[in-house]
Amino acid sequence: NAGVTQTPKFQVLKTGQSMTLQCAQDMNHNSMYWYRQDPGMGLRLIYYSASEGTTDKGEVPNGYNVSRLNKREFSLRLESAAPSQTSVYFCASSLLTVNTEAFFGQGTRLTVV
C-alpha cells in the first residue's frame, strides 16, 4: 500500500512556465486536497475535491487549477508560475470530508526562479 503518492518530489521552474503536480491515492478515499506550506506558516488549503467529479476552492486558490481525473487522482496545475508560488506542496486524501483524518503525501518542493 503506497498511500498517497506525489510526483515530482522536486521541481525548479522559471517564471511564466507551467507545470502539473500529480497525486494519486490507493486507499479508495472519496476526498482529496492540495495544500501548500511556506516557511514559518502552517498548511494552507489550495483546492479540494469532496468526491469524484467535484472540486472547490480553498483558502489560497489564486494561480492554480485542479482536476479530479478519477477517484484515485487529483492534479494541481500552475498555468504561469510566479516566485510567490515557491513552496512545498502536499496532496492529501480522506475517506470522508468530515471527522476523518487526512493522509498526506511526501510533498513536492517547488522553486520558481
Next chain:
Amino acid sequence: DQQVKQNSPSLSVQEGRISILNCDYTNSMFDYFLWYKKYPAEGPTFLISISSIKDKNEDGRFTVFLNKSAKHLSLHIVPSQPGDSAVYFCAASDGGSNYKLTFGKGTLLTVNP
C-alpha cells in the same frame, strides 16, 4: 488573523520526561481538533484528535486535553522518546470538515537522549 496559534516555535525535553505542546484558538466555531506530526522531507502524519464534546482523549503515550472555556488544547507525550522529535501541527475544524481545517504554524519538538 491567525485563528490557531502555537506560540512556542520549539521545545526541547529529555528522553523519558513529559512533552507538553500547546495550542490556542480564537474561533469559537471550531469543534474538532487534531494533532499532526511531521518529520523532515515527509508529509504530516495524523496523531490524535478530539471532539469538542470531550475534554480528553488518550492514545498510548499521547493525550490531548481540550479546555473550551480557555480555547486551549495541549498534547502530552509521556514518556518522550527520541523518535518523537518532529514538528507538531495543531489543527482545528468547523463542523469537523477537512476542507475547513485551519493549521497552526507548528512546534519543533526535540527529545534529547
